[in-house]
Amino acid sequence: MSSAATIDRDAVVAALESVNDPELHASIVRLGMVKDLAIEGGRVSLTVELTTPACPLRETIEQDVRSALASVPGVEDVVISWGAQVRASNPREGQKPIPGVRNIIAVASNKGGVGKSTVASNIAVALAKAGASVGLIDADITGPNLPTMFGLPAGLQAGSNEGLKPVERYGVRVVSIGFLLPRGTPVVWRGPMIGSAVRQLLHDVPWGDTDYLIIDLPPGTSDASMSMAQDAPITGVIIVSSPQAVSVEDAMKAVAMFEKLGVPVFGMVENLSYFVAPDTGKRYDIFGHGGAREAAEELGIDFLGEIPIEPGVRDGADRGVPVVYGAPESESARAFDRIARNVAARISVLQRMGG
Structure with a gap:
């Protein structure tokens, strides 16, 4: 038999x-x-x-x-x-779904200079490397940095009659107001214009089939953040902080803002968390350490991970090659990968709970 x-x-x-x-x-x-x-x-x-x-x-x-x-x-x-099979999040009342986009992940901080764009770009590339369909919006209208971080020339679509379109790099479809502006051109707009621009980036750009659309928000509790939270079905937000007390305080304010707007907070990331000297292996907590973890515990939200200070992160951003792609075995790249997978898992749990 x-x-x-x-x-x-x-x-x-x-x-x-x-x-x-x-x-x-x-x-x-x-x-x-x-x-x-x-x-x-x-x-x-x-x-x-x-x-x-x-x-x-x-x-x-x-x-x-x-x-x-x-x-x-x-x-x-x-x-x-x-x-x-990535499921789509359900829009809340008054929110307008984006055709083809299943989930929107916002990356925010209430303070500039903590590496929010670095976190957004590397999480996007990490999700794309895992096999997801990923889009990335540079919603920092007055200070668009993502073209540089992805090695895309400023103003590359300035002469186009078709408006902004996503440009694919490292498996991620990127859109930025910087695509329309020559290098060094300032955007001097008032708040309502910024809010309107964010809405257009969300709804007027052909995103197509997208598992995760990541939005790199400007720092602070601005019109861009509020417009996005009210208009689009945001699945959740990642709050970025450095270990310093002033940065953690601002990050806690950002958490409170999104909770008031009814946007789920996935958790907090501590960037610039520590430095390991490459010659001695000795660890230095240059900006302190653990502040974001403690704040997350105090607020009752998840701590998503800590990202070390590594020259390769800065070098990759300057060269237009995110560290997750350019140096995937580095400690910082592995940290970004873990955070991306943690967030994807939390989305699945939220959807299972009917969120």
Whole structure:
């Protein structure tokens, strides 16, 4: 008798029922994550459809699936394929969905100079490298930096009659008002004009099919932040701080602002967290350390991670090559990757809860 005859399909399904998604705390079968289940001889093959290609616990799920199926009589081999289906967030009352965009992630701070654009650009590239479809908006209208950080020339669309269009770089589709302005040209606009410009970047740009649209906001509680939060179905916001007390204080104000606007806060990131001397390996807490983590605990929100000071981060931004792409094995690149995966996982949990 062949081994195929000895494998009970119901036993295979029952075994898979016992495997839970570690983030969603529910069976992968009940969640509809098991696809294309097939039994041939002693081999069981299946596709696990994740809720995000940036799932941080994929290895855990694979180990649990293999362990569960090992207990089924007759199973000699398990072949797992992977897919991902990112669900769309639901807009709240009065918000206008962006066609094709499933989730919007805002990156904000209440203080300039903490590396918010660096965080936004590297999280975008990290999600794209994981296999997600990613867009990135430079909503800092008066100080657009993303063209430089992605190695795109200022004013590259200044002569176009078609308006702003996304430019793909490192797997990310980027849009910035800087595409229309020659290098060094100031934007001297009042608040309502800035709010209107942000709305146009959201709704008048052809984003197409996008799993995650990341918005790099200007610092402070400005018209740009309020316009975006009121107009678009923002899935959640990442707050960036440095360890310094004044930066942490401002970050806590940003958390309070988004909570008042009804926007979920994914958590806080501590940038410029520490420095490890490359010649001695000695660690220095140049701006202090742990302030953002303590603030997150005080506010009852998640601490998403800390990013060290590394020359490669600054060098990559200056050369137009985000460190996640240019130096993926560096400590800072790994930190950005963990933060991106943590945020993607939190989105899946929010959607499971009906958020």
